Amino acid sequence: MRAEELMDVYAGARRRVAGKGLPVVTLLDGVFDAGGAVAAMRSSLIDGLASTPLAEFDADLLVDHRATRPRITFHDGSFSSYTAPRLAVDVLTDDLGNQALLFSGAEPVLGWERIAAAFGELLDDVGAGSISVVHSVPLPVPHTRPISIRRHGDDSGESIGPFEIPASFSHLVETRLTEAGRDVSGMTIQVPHYIADSEYPPAAVAGLEAIAADAGLAVPTEELRQAGREVDAHIAAQIEDNPDAERLVAGLELRYDVDAPQLAQRSTLVAEGEQVPDGDELGAAAERYLRSVDEAEGQQPKDQEK
Structure with a gap:
């Protein structure tokens, strides 16, 4: 055909x-x-x-x-x-x-x-x-x-x-x-x-x-770059003062820095000697964080999320 x-x-x-x-x-x-x-x-x-x-x-x-x-x-x-x-x-x-x-x-x-x-x-x-x-x-x-x-x-x-x-x-x-x-x-x-x-x-x-x-x-790409900066600022505001979210991101950063040293330097968000959360802890933290984000987004109009 x-x-x-x-x-x-x-x-x-x-x-x-x-x-x-x-x-x-x-x-x-x-x-x-x-x-x-x-x-x-x-x-x-x-x-x-x-x-x-x-x-x-x-x-x-x-x-x-x-x-x-x-x-x-x-x-x-x-x-x-x-x-x-x-x-x-x-x-x-x-x-x-x-x-x-x-x-x-x-x-x-x-x-x-x-x-x-x-x-x-x-x-x-x-x-x-x-x-x-x-x-x-x-x-x-x-x-x-x-x-x-x-x-x-x-x-x-x-x-x-x-x-x-x-x-x-x-x-x-x-x-x-x-x-x-x-x-x-x-x-x-x-x-x-x-x-x-x-x-x-x-x-x-x-x-x-x-x-x-x-x-x-x-x-x-400039329009997308500007939109990306706004999204990152929105995510940072949601993570601020949220220990579960901070712990989640810190653990992912550490694993990223170990697995891909050519793309990123070692994270400074996990202090030397501090125990890195394991996979179960990260998963639980992720669920708590996403649940809190959903609850927060449910309390504001969609046009305010961006």
Whole structure:
């Protein structure tokens, strides 16, 4: 089954990018989008750079609308401005004229293998270059340290797994492209687990910086950086005078500094000789902290949380 049978490919855009070996960025919804990083990165790229459609899948048939719940506006007694889900490949162009392909949008509910194959066929058709596939997951890391991004298949020598996780369409795309011998770089953005259900702009900034390095794009990030500073200030205010939260973060900082000395210096929040809380204590502290945050947020309007 050819790519054109599953998606509309725009001939004019295809002619303009064919043979250029453009880098490819893949930002797809899935099981996790910790910190809203993938969604924020996608918005920044499409809104901040010039964007031209190259190919579009029929999202109306392929996407589970009940799971993704598209947005619609209600104003003065009427509905309008329905935002339909989208699964597409776009050509991005930055202010310097650098270009890349972006495969992004809602996760399809059907035809994963066929769509992944059609996407690979499209990349072959236009002679695309290296591919970056980005995910974000919640992990026990502190928000007070630089966001870490783990490259899949790196040569660090560290053995992880094997273990099974719920698969996303994005995982399958990365797997099939790698199996086909393409130059694929999978990246997992590690987001602090205790704020993974909220928007965390620093995670998106870290991902965009990695994309900029891989794809050679000049990516706008200042708006996200400012939002990140505001979020960090909000988190700091919530943690202040909360011993459970301070103990949680201090323990995560110490473990981060031991596990990743190249990314951060040793934490000074745990005094020398002080006993570091074990995993059970950290888990209990996390539960108490998150419960206290939920209770506090329940007492204030949502627009005051940001």
